[in-house]
Amino acid sequence: MNAWKSGLRGHVGSFDGTVSYILKKYETEEDSPFHSLRPGSRHPYEFYLKRLDYEIGAKRLDGITGVDLKRWHEAWSEGGVKLAASKMMRAVLDAAITYAVMSFKSGTPERRAVTELRESLKAASRKIPNPKRRESIITAEQVIALRSSAHEGDRPSSALVYALVFETTLRLWDVIGQWWPMDASLISDVVMAPHTSMKFAKKWFGIRWEDIDAELVLRYVPSKTSAKTGLAVTFPLSRAPMVMEELAHWPIEKRQGPVIVAEGTGMPYSSNYFGEFWRIDRAAAGIPANVWARDLRASGITEGRASGVSTDDAAKVAGHASTKTTAAVYDRATLEAAERFADARTAKRGKK
Numbered sequence: 075m076n077a078w079k080s081g082l083r084g085h086v087g088s089f090d091g092t093v094s095y096i097l098k099k100y101e102t103e104e105d106s107p108f109h110s111l112r113p114g115s116r117h118p119y120e121f122y123l124k125r126l127d128y129e130i131g132a133k134r135l136d137g138i139t140g141v142d143l144k145r146w147h148e149a150w151s152e153g154g155v156k157l158a159a160s161k162m163m164r165a166v167l168d169a170a171i172t173y174a175v176m177s178f179k180s181g182t183p184e185r186r187a188v189t190e191l192r193e194s195l196k197a198a199s200r201k202i203p204n205p206k207r208r209e210s211i212i213t214a215e216q217v218i219a220l221r222s223s224a225h226e227g228d229r230p231s232s233a234l235v236y237a238l239v240f241e242t243t244l245r246l247w248d249v250i251g252q253w254w255p256m257d258a259s260l261i262s263d264v265v266m267a268p269h270t271s272m273k274f275a276k277k278w279f280g281i282r283w284e285d286i287d288a289e290l291v292l293r294y295v296p297s298k299t300s301a302k303t304g305l306a307v308t309f310p311l312s313r314a315p316m317v318m319e320e321l322a323h324w325p326i327e328k329r330q331g332p333v334i335v336a337e338g339t340g341m342p343y344s345s346n347y348f349g350e351f352w353r354i355d356r357a358a359a360g361i362p363a364n365v366w367a368r369d370l371r372a373s374g375i376t377e378g379r380a381s382g383v384s385t386d387d388a389a390k391v392a393g394h395a396s397t398k399t400t401a402a403v404y405d406r407a408t409l410e411a412a413e414r415f416a417d418a419r420t421a422k423r424g425k426k
Contacts, residue, residue: 079134089184093138093167094131096188097123099177100170107173113252114345122166135187140198147202157205164199171195210365212240212373217316219359224351226358231334231343232351234320238333239370241314243378243391244281244307246368248296250334251280251342264332266341278342283329286311290321309391 079091089095100106101123111119130146143164151160171192178185212220217240224232238249253266253276264278285294290311311317332342339347352367378388 091134091136091184091187092131093133093135094127096135096170096174097127097131097167100173103173103177105177107169112247113254114247118162119166119169122163123170126163126167126170135191138191138194140194143195143198144202154203157203160202161204164195164202168192168195208369208372210362210369210372211376212361212365212370214240214316214377216359216361217370217373220355220361221316221320223355223358227351227354229337229351230320230323231337232348232355234317234323235334235348235367236355236370237314237316237320238281239367240374241317242292242307242309242311243371243374243388244294244309245296245371247280247345248294249281250345250348251278251332253278253342253344264342271346272344278332280342281333282331283333286329286333307391 100108101120108116108119129149133142147160147164148154150163151157171188174188175185175192178188217236220236221233224230224236235246235249238244239246254260254262256265256275256277258277260277260279262277262279266272266276266278268275281292281294286292292309292311293306295306311321334342336343336347349367356363356365356367375388375391378391379385
């Protein structure tokens, strides 16, 4: 028993009771949900898996308590300064533990160890603070300024991105698209060969002109929902003034393939490449540095809700299966909500 607890095993790859084992199990096994992560999610998961392995990989599962998690949180968040980093570390660790619970056979010592650990960490997590909900809002006037800066830089593609995300409330990564590994199961005719900043060839998925019909109605299944609910987004672009203004820069004969193509490369943007131009346009528009490009989506939803749009309609446009997500995460019109609340009460008193 003592030899087993010290790590001695009869063959390589058997369960050794450490955090490192379940992290590698989650990252490498074919049936792991890790392999179904979208490219935008897989990259941070890979980063935090390595960090977890380095920092706590040698820890034995049966020796970890909720107190350990609280202590790790203090280190990961740098004393509460970086709550988002701590939350991500805990999310990746939980994903690995959950997969281990699912894959280990019932009644085995390893199943018991990971199950007990998950319950212990879940209880401790309730006492750990999470980062505050984002409250950053980009106004319609600021979107106009962003588009103006993009045009001054001879980048109508960037201007169209800002208009599409803000007006349709599509996710940024669906509008500019995502570059996937070549071994991904989906098929694409847009492929980028390896170059100085990319070691391996990748293929692209995102909104194409073929997703927009002759009546300018966009129909698209967002990447986040394609593998879950399969909910499609439908939006009449003819009702989106900013989009219509930007489409004037795209003659009919150019409307084929990816909607957004970088002027400098002739290929869809990578997230880092687009981010460089976002920072330029953000500064030119006088928008604070803590505002992200993906805040455009929440800002569009917020503008709709502040204008009296029902949560049900906002959820349908955003492609949410539940209105709870729309209200809790993307609707940032707290002042307008309070005003509607106060006005309704005052009107009620007036009737009495």
